[in-house]
Amino acid sequence: MDSMIEALEHARVGEVFRSRKNRVFRVLIGGETLVAKVYPPGGEARALHEYSVLGACMEREVSVPRPVKHTGRILLIQYVEGETATECIDSSPARMEPTLLSVVDWLSGFHRAHGLRLCRGDCVLHNFLVTPEGVVGIDFEEAHEGRPLEDLGQVIASFLSMRPAFGAHKMSVARRAAADYLRRTGMDSVADVPLSVSDALRHYAKFRDDGDAMVAWADRIAREGLVSGEK
Numbered sequence: 001m002d003s004m005i006e007a008l009e010h011a012r013v014g015e016v017f018r019s020r021k022n023r024v025f026r027v028l029i030g031g032e033t034l035v036a037k038v039y040p041p042g043g044e045a046r047a048l049h050e051y052s053v054l055g056a057c058m059e060r061e062v063s064v065p066r067p068v069k070h071t072g073r074i075l076l077i078q079y080v081e082g083e084t085a086t087e088c089i090d091s092s093p094a095r096m097e098p099t100l101l102s103v104v105d106w107l108s109g110f111h112r113a114h115g116l117r118l119c120r121g122d123c124v125l126h127n128f129l130v131t132p133e134g135v136v137g138i139d140f141e142e143a144h145e146g147r148p149l150e151d152l153g154q155v156i157a158s159f160l161s162m163r164p165a166f167g168a169h170k171m172s173v174a175r176r177a178a179a180d181y182l183r184r185t186g187m188d189s190v191a192d193v194p195l196s197v198s199d200a201l202r203h204y205a206k207f208r209d210d211g212d213a214m215v216a217w218a219d220r221i222a223r224e225g226l227v228s229g230e231k
Contacts, residue, residue: 004074008036018126022141026079035065039073039141046141047075053118053140060113063106063136080136082129089125089162097173100159103128104177106135107155108184111148116185119146123154124204125162149189152181153196156226157204160197165210166217175226198222 011027018024023038039047051070054077058066066078083091088099103125110120120127121142129136156174160166178193201218205211220227 004071005038008038008074012036027076029076033079034068035077035079037075037077039075041073043073047073049143050139050141051075053143057110057113057137057140062110062113063134064140065136065138080129080131080138082131082136085125085128085130085135086158086162088130089159096170097176099130100125100155100173100177101180102130102135103155104152104181105184106137107151108181110137111151111185116148116187117145119144119148119151121151123151124158125155126158147196148185148187149192149196150199152178152193153198153200154203156193156197157200160217161201161204161208161210161214165213171226178226194221194225197226 008025008027011029013026013028013033016023016025017035019037022040022043023036025036027034027036037047037050047070051067054064054067057064065080068076068078070076085099085103088095106128107120107123111118120137120140121144122139127137127139129138156177159177160170160174174197178190181187182189182193198218198221201214201221205214205218208214
């Protein structure tokens with residue numbers, strides 16, 4: 001395994017991608033650019049799990065990178081050129097609403113394709129690529145059976161907490177995104193959306209230097225919903 005990882009490192013093209021838990025980088029193999037995802041020791045089951053989820057998405061025509069090969073704790077997948085949804089929103093206020101709505105459209109399709117039983121997990125805007133062909137979901141190692149609204153809450157929390165955070169316009173866009181998602185999935189869970197967003201904000205607050213403010217907003221959203229006014 002070490003020799004395989006070393007060979008991948010020699011085939012690396014460009015910089016290592018951002019990842020909290022794994023080593024992720026582009027490689028050039030046989031003239032094709034792929035993404036190598038190397039899990040830490042003991043990550044064999046997680047690598048196989050992500051490979052399987054990607055395969056299931058491909059079978060259901062959900063837009064994800066094509067899984068190429070899985071060996072031990074190494075996963076090779078198709079390299080997809082695009083901007084993350086975070087980068088799109090940061091680049092221009094005009095791209096904020098269409099980007100979030102496109103991500104939520106992808107998310108509703110993912111959930112419908114899996115019978116509203118599978119969560120993609122770690123559903124933050126950085127884990128969606130915006131391409132000329134549409135949104136592509138990436139990073140599925142935390143996919144698990146559960147309530148789809150968990151994912152919706154995470155993506156809205158990720159959006160609202162991007163700086164500048166929690167403005168009135170962002171709340172309005174979040175409400176529209178939630179309504180679109182519920183309409184597309186046929187779910188009647190309007191009252192549950194704020195609680196899912198609140199739970200996600202509390203989770204992500206642990207990793208942020210503005211965590212106290214995020215918790216305060218989590219409390220307010222749990223009480224009042226996706227409120228439109230400034231705090």
